[in-house]
Amino acid sequence: AQSVTQLGSHVSVSEGALVLLRCNYSSSVPPYLFWYVQYPNQGLQLLLKYTSAATLVKGINGFEAEFKKSETSFHLTKPSAHMSDAAEYFCAVSERSGGYQKVTFGTGTKLQVIP
Amino acid sequence: EAEVAQSPRYKITEKSQAVAFWCDPISGHATLYWYRQILGQGPELLVQFQDESVVDDSQLPKDRFSAERLKGVDSTLKIQPAELGDSAMYLCASSSGGERYNEQFFGPGTRLTVL
Numbered sequence: 001a002q003s004v005t006q007l008g009s010h011v012s013v014s015e016g017a018l019v020l021l022r023c024n025y026s027s028s029v030p031p032y033l034f035w036y037v038q039y040p041n042q043g044l045q046l047l048l049k050y051t052s053a054a055t056l057v058k059g060i061n062g063f064e065a066e067f068k069k070s071e072t073s074f075h076l077t078k079p080s081a082h083m084s085d086a087a088e089y090f091c092a093v094s095e096r097s098g099g100y101q102k103v104t105f106g107t108g109t110k111l112q113v114i115p
Numbered sequence: 116e117a118e119v120a121q122s123p124r125y126k127i128t129e130k131s132q133a134v135a136f137w138c139d140p141i142s143g144h145a146t147l148y149w150y151r152q153i154l155g156q157g158p159e160l161l162v163q164f165q166d167e168s169v170v171d172d173s174q175l176p177k178d179r180f181s182a183e184r185l186k187g188v189d190s191t192l193k194i195q196p197a198e199l200g201d202s203a204m205y206l207c208a209s210s211s212g213g214e215r216y217n218e219q220f221f222g223p224g225t226r227l228t229v230l
Contacts, residue, residue, distance in 0.1 A: 004157075105157035
């Protein structure tokens with residue numbers, strides 16, 4: 001069964017500092033991996049996705065993530081945090097199961113950006 | 116730009132009452148998902164439809180929850196009777212579906228409060 005672990009339920013960074021949000025996954029087959037962002041009282045928005053092409057994936061708003069099979073990791077980074085990045089971020093893994101894709105989400109990391 | 120519509124956005128009800136949520140996916144999307152997101156946690160899949168058929172409802176509490184997608188387009192999720200522990204955000208998402216991963220698009224969600 002697939003699973004996702006996000007280390008750190010809360011992360012605080014200063015404005016302009018590096019953002020690093022950690023995600024480790026477990027999957028019995030090559031997975032698809034995703035990062036979503038959620039602002040208060042809103043749905044989830046896709047930031048980026050890994051679908052077995054390039055291991056370094058660039059997304060929206062300056063975020064990127066690197067797929068490392070040996071470490072079963074898919075950490076999210078951004079070189080310089082902006083106040084508007086304050087939100088909750090979810091890592092997710094998708095596997096093919098019974099003819100359709102099954103998606104499992106992590107528990108989320110709330111990012112605080114300090115001015 | 117096409118969006119997933121959900122209504123109502125907010126619902127307050129008393130325990131033992133019945134509630135219903137509605138979702139209209141992006142036109143042409145064959146797969147529809149209902150998720151429950153408890154505050155501070157990631158989305159948990161309740162039910163997944165492929166067209167009008169349920170392909171996964173393993174986490175749906177069937178004694179009180181029901182979901183339907185009669186014509187394979189919009190969908191309704193019902194809770195009867197509501198319990199205090201049902202207070203959560205209920206998210207609907209849709210994708211074009213199939214065995215290959217297709218991006219999920221999320222609606223804004225319905226915030227349910229059970230008193």
